[in-house]
Amino acid sequence: MARQIYQYEDIKGHIWMEEFGERKIYGYMPPSYDGGLEKFPVVYLQDGGDFFLPEKNRVLSVLEGNFEKNKLKEVILIGIEPKQRLDEYSPWYATALSKRFKDFGGKGDVYIRFIVEELKPFIDASFNTDPSVEGTGIMGASLGGLISMYAACVYPEVFGRIGCISASFWYEDFLEYIVRREISNIRSKKIYMDVGSLEGHGKDSRQIFMVSNTKAIYDAFLEKGIGNENIRLEIDHGASHNYKFFADRFPKAIEWLFSKD
Template identity: 40%
Template sequence: MKGSLSEHKAGNRRFTLYLPPSYSTDSGEFPAVYVQDGNSLFHDEIEFLESMFQQQRLPELVLIGIESENRLDEYTPWPAASLSDRFTDFGGMGYHYLSDITNQFIPLIEENWNVTREPHTRGMIGASLGGLISMFALLKYPSMFGKIGSISGSYWYENAAETIHISSLKPGPVRVFMSVGNEEGREKQSIQRHMLKKTKQVHQSLKEKGFTEDQLCLSIEKGAVHHRKYFCKQFINALEWLYGKNRSTL
């Protein structure tokens, strides 16, 4: 038995919906994971995910891959200058985006599909700028999400690590998975060269705020650069750490 992938639209926002093999409208409710950048982190991983469901390494999950209208605007928490002449400046519409997702988009998903509405099972995951805005979802809406996956999060972004450090975020019933490759940013001349250092700083800040080892994981992948093939691998690791059957139901 296999799950299903389908394309949908909510208002102007497109999304890809993955429903696991035993999904039905009259079965028990499934945890929902909201994923940045559409289905790019999971469309090649479905077969592997389903083998994990079968082996009971993971509970069956509903994945919602949200398409960004403009990721340089929607995944950045405030405006900043571009790092290169080839790109436009960062628009800094992240809080507007998060408000739309939490107040409009998620209620629509929960009304139309058989997913649990319990915050401790609700996940938000992304990579790169998507990983940055996923962490800011926790800062902005701490009672909304119980699982946060920040894969190669762009903590080099101007004032991002400092804002997390001085925030009043408290651990609460939440689990956070962070990952970064030890080669990320090494060849860059811009502030992106601080990728590894800034990720470690954010991890340290969360530890200082009281996040325990059971609530916070930092995976540093040896030899990994800033590339989708590593993001997809860490996406699976994130789901297993956040939702895996060997975890407590925090």
């Protein structure tokens, strides 16, 4: 399928979609992108275009408002459609949260390798991107946030900006993995994490650790040497694990990760 371009009345940039291998890839090109010499940072997003397609939410209007105010670097957003979400977004095998669901397949390494070895080279060759570590972000919500953090740990030489919105840090052994893991150039990373204060309430599974594990991972990164100016933890008081809250916090996360210092 050839690349399809979409223009929406309420945004100044444009959106495209094309098939890449067996999955759909969505892209957002900011208003100033004209194919010239300027290089743009890129953020690779889990769950396709859910975070930026105008029919799903209005976050692009917020981002473009921040572009105009010169608060935020203009960024390219690349949304990656998942094929088997529970498998691709899990770093290793784990049993299901309940009998109603299938086990987590633990194919995260294969999925991340696809981004690093296939998709990123394609995007860098097709558009005027900043391919550096500092110019490359990865981000997601829930399990998408979990696999984004895992990607940053496995490929610290690729991803320098990491966004984890309500990430599933309750995942079995993930807190222990972060505590043990040595991450090269940790002091140069920028990491954004958030969680709703009500997430995990009333659960009878590992999800009860949603807030506590997020705080513990934040503390673990501080102990590894990242400065307070390079890591941020937001607690959204009164928020549950809900897409509405994810979308509300997404522009704030992008603004902090790519703000003009």
